[in-house]
Amino acid sequence: MPVILATDLIIFFLVGAIVYFIIASQKDGSLQAVRRELVKNRLAMVCMAFLAFYVAVALLDSVRYRDAVVGDDGKEALSEGGSVIYSPEALSLLDRALSGIRTRTEKTYSAPFASHSYAKESMEGASGGIVRGYPPLKYPRTHWLGTDRVGNDVLFIALKGVRTGVVIGAGTTLVIIPFAIFFGVIAGFYGGAIDDIVQYIYTTLSSIPGVLLIVAFMLLFGSSGYQGGLVSEVHVVWRAFVLNDRLFWLCLILGITSWTDLCRLIRGETLKLRELEYVQASKAFGAGKLGIIYRHIVPNVMHLVLITFVLQFSGLVLAEAILSYIGIGVGPETGSWGNMINTARLELSREPVVWWNLLAAFAAMFALVLPANIFGDAVRDALDPRLRYK
Amino acid sequence: MTPVLEIKDLKTYFKTPRGVAKAVDGVSFSIPKGGTFALVGESGCGKSMTALSVIQLVPEPAGYIAGGRVLLNGRDITGLTEREKRGIRGNNISMIFQEPMTSLNPVLTIGEQIIEAITLHQGKTRKEAREAAIEMLGRVRLPDPAALLFAYPHSLSGGMRQRVMIAIALSCRPDLLIADEPTTALDVTIQAQIIDLIDELKRETSTAVLLITHNMALVYTHAETVGVMYAGKIVELAPAKTLFRNPMHPYTVKLLRSIPGQEKRGLKLDTIPGVVPSATSYPVGCRFSGRCPREMEGCAVIEPPLVERVGGHSVACHLHDAEFMSGPYSRPLRHEPDALPPLIVPHGEREALLEVKGLKTHYPIRKGLFKRVAGHLKAVDGIDLTVKKGSTLALVGESGCGKTTAGKSIIQLIRPTEGRIIFKGADLTTLSEKGLKPFRSRMQIIFQDPYSSLNPRLTVKETIEEGIKALNPGLAKKAREEKIARTLDRVGLGPEAMLRYPHEFSGGQRQRVGIARALAVDPEFIVCDEAVSALDVSVQAQILNLLKSIQRDFGLSFLFITHDLGVVEYIADEVAVMYEGRIVEQGPTEEIFSNPKDAYTKRLLEAVPKIDASLLSAWRLPGDH
Ligand SMILES: Nc1ncnc2c1ncn2[C@@H]1O[C@H](COP(=O)(O)OP(=O)(O)OP(=O)(O)O)[C@@H](O)[C@H]1O
Ligand code: SF4
Ligand SMILES: [Mg+2]
Helix, strand or coil, rough: EEEEEEHHHHHHHHHHHHHHHHHHHHHCCHHHHHHHHHHCCCCHHHHHHHHHHHHHHHHHHEEEEEEECCCCCCCEEEEECCCCCCCEEEEEEEHHHHHHHHHCCCCCCECCCCCCCCEEEEECCCCCEEEEEEEEECCCCCCCCCCCCCEEHHHHHHHHHHHEEEHHHHHHHHHHHHHHHHHHHHHHHHHHHHHHHHHHHHHHHCCCCCHHHHHHHHHHHHCCCCCCCECCCCEEEECEECCCCCHHHHHHHHHHHHHHHHHHHHHHHHHHHHCHHHHHHHHHHHCHHHHHHHHHHHHHHHHHHHHHHHHHHHHHHHHHHHHHCCCCCCCCCCCCCCHHHHHHHHHCCCCCCCCHHHHHHHHHHHHHHHHHHEEEHHHHHHHHHHHHHC | CCEEEEEEEEEEEECCCEEEEEEEEEEEEEEECCCCEECCCCCCCCCHHHHHHHCCCCCCCCEEEEEEEEEEEECCCCCCHHHHHHHHHHHEEEECCCCCCCCCCCCCCHHHHHHHHHHHCCCHHHHHHHHHHHHHHHCCCCCCCCHHHHCCCCCCCCCHHHHHHHHHHCCCCEEEEEEEECCCCHHHHHHHHHHHHHHHHHHHHCCCEEEEECCHHHHHHHCCEEEEECCCCCEECCCCCHHHHHHCCHHHHHHHHCCCCHHHEEEEECCCCCCCCCCCCCCCCCCCCHHHHHHHHCCCCCCCCCEEEEEEEECCCCHHHHHHHHHHCCCCCCCCCCCCCCCCCCCCCCCCCEEEEEEEEEEEEEECCCEEEEEEEEEEEHHHHHHHEEEEEECCCCCCHHHHHCCCCCCCCCCEEEEEEECEEEEHHHCHHHCCCCCHHEEEEEECCCCCCCCCCCCCCHHHHHHHHHHHHCCCCCHHHHHHHHHHHHCCCCCCHHCCCHHHHHHHHHHHHHHHHHHHCCCCCCEECCCCCCCCHHHHHHHHHHHHHHHHHHCCCEEEEECCHHHHHHHHCEEECCCCEEEEEEHHHHHHHHCCCCHHHHHHHCCCCCCCCHHCCCCCCCCCC
């Protein structure tokens, strides 16, 4: 039985948008130019490969279903009412593809490629007596990035963090951009009372300390939500849908607290654009206001959107780590780089140091944030016809 | 006596991705004490770079002085350390820039800025400097100088700011004053005051002046010597009066003949085809070859040197070289006729197309927390105008007098506060936006700034298409594209322009796109709001020719808003003079110009520098006699 989380919709939307761009850019002239420009840029292409890998992992990790419970007789177990009983554990395609790594758990920490455990243990010696020593691993030399405290493979955990990172980055932006563009543009374009109201809203919002707002919001909506791991009946809204997803609420509140900066920028730019002569010329044709906004205003504020997106993306991935640290981020069951970094605090004070968890989280994060930055810049340049043909 | 400034074979180059840009490529001239040297030429030919090289402010690290010497009072200043250069700037050389809005620091008071300049360069105490500052501000005839010390730049008008800049520049009694387009951004009446002021101070302190300008009449009336620059070189150098009496270089002649004016009415203005070659790829021989109306076979390969021909008049053109002309390379490649072709707009109909009656447009001034309306700015305060079919009405006046507001109110881009606008029998002011729609295509507007008037993210086709789609939505795609191509052709752009973006065009070409955008919806009436003011004279001439020929072919009516009286004399049938929201005088162009009645009109006309009328029609291309 499939399980669809609210945040899966974000990933599906993201993938859909990418596919749409690729298809549309086959026909549409101006999109074609954008694509040509991007393809010409080697560095951007390398970054795109990284991003594509991340999105693919996130997508695989967002398609999940619950298996039917199999009874002792090898047949599907049925409940008293005669319906199939499903396991409470919803495994994603990624989980299934990597089930080799996923199930190869040790007892506790082990360093990358180690053959023996990290911690000493009392065990039966060769001569029969009890000796203390490093016990051999169940699966020696197979954990590329080592294992964590409960013996899970770190590579697998880091890969599970991909989805969280992509969702936070993309989901929050999906909240921010429509809000900011809509309010920024109408405030700047129409002015008057609309402008006053929008300004009032964002001034008020940005004068409340963001963290307080996030804490309050998460306690209110997120506390009973799905935290990753087992799906209980409480979470399921309609057969397969889990809308009360903690990560989703996190995206929403991060979006709500961070759209104001972009909105302010867009409002200012719109105020300037509104008076420009090409907008006046458009008015002289009797073009409708919405048409003017669509043709002349929005395309000319897109550079602000992209710059803000790139700047905020890394900030958001980091914010997830910080919020998880104070206990209002994603649940401990959800694999996330934030959670990995948090546990690393204790690990770093051990002797010898357990460094591989932290390193893996950082490397994974870095390989997302840096290409996203570079690629964002490349997209902005490709969108600007003034920078083409150079 | 050593000249104040002597430049010898100056070369200023830029490293660019497309190669080395030779912005200044071997320029030599000198300015004596108390003399004014004017540098003229089309945009991008290296005038500003020459000035920046003199004051040692070439934008680094891309730009560098590649050769030559700059002697200030006989001393070479090209090899100085940064510290020594700073001493020279301000003490020995001062500069006034074109843009009075940005050249003062907005967060410092006028007093702080001028006193800083004085204490920095003259070692005076603050108290002495303060007195000197008050004296200087008085000298540039700013009212109440003592109070002005505490004012911030934003509270001053453009003309006042430029005066403050001059006060700062001259407070250090420099040996050399560089004025790069000092009056271009200012109103005609203020322009005259500023330039007279520079002249007067020059006489008092015998400062040498390097004047860079587009305004030929200004050069004629205020400069002793003129250098005509083209593609990084000086192509003609002569005393001002000599140059204007007998321009020898084809480029100079073309440039002078493209100036619009009364005596050119009914004629096409002279234009220079093509554009200034890019500084990274000049032609090998004469740099004007390719655009020259008298080009000969050898011109494109043999470079003509700048040689003195008669009494201090130097020119770089083979036509004046007897030896070359008797040689094998002097067979003409091109020989354009000297006389300008006629361009006459017939005036058959004399009925009114548009009548404006008692038009008032007031902007509310909002104040306080709740933005209550505290008063009204009366931008247009009761004007009456009549635009006749197929003719041009010019609306002139100083900046801020309400010209643009009037133009926009007439075509209903701004809804007026009061008054009636009768267009084809309907009163536009009473119509709703929907009711206006059928009239929208009849009235269009062309703007001043070729850079902000086109959306940088739309192709030319998309830009022109917008109007057709809005006003004639039924037109099929194919017909629409044909129409766009036809319109582009009409304004002198090929169909290949369609898929290009605005930034790929020069200023003049962009202006053509703007005209095409208006023309594509078949208007009967076009408001031209300073449509040629931001362009080079040679480009301006092309656009004026274009507008006139369009008027002739389609019987259009123009409302021509401008502050350039030469343009008005050339193109307008009637003139309305606007002052502080009202029309102070209105009538046929000739009558207003020859016999102004209103005091403001008189002042306006007197302020314009003029070239002797006898010279204007006497300019001939060389090689015809
Ligand atoms: N920073 C730069 N990098 C490269 N080339 C430059 C740079 N600045 C100027 N140029 C080039 O140098 C040439 C001369 O420019 P300059 O500004 O001196 O022209 P100008 O005669 O003052 O024009 P205008 O009348 O428009 O002020 C131009 O071809 C220009 O493209
Ligand atoms: S005639 Fe020849 S040398 Fe003289 S300006 Fe023309 S192209 Fe140059
Ligand atoms: Mg310049």
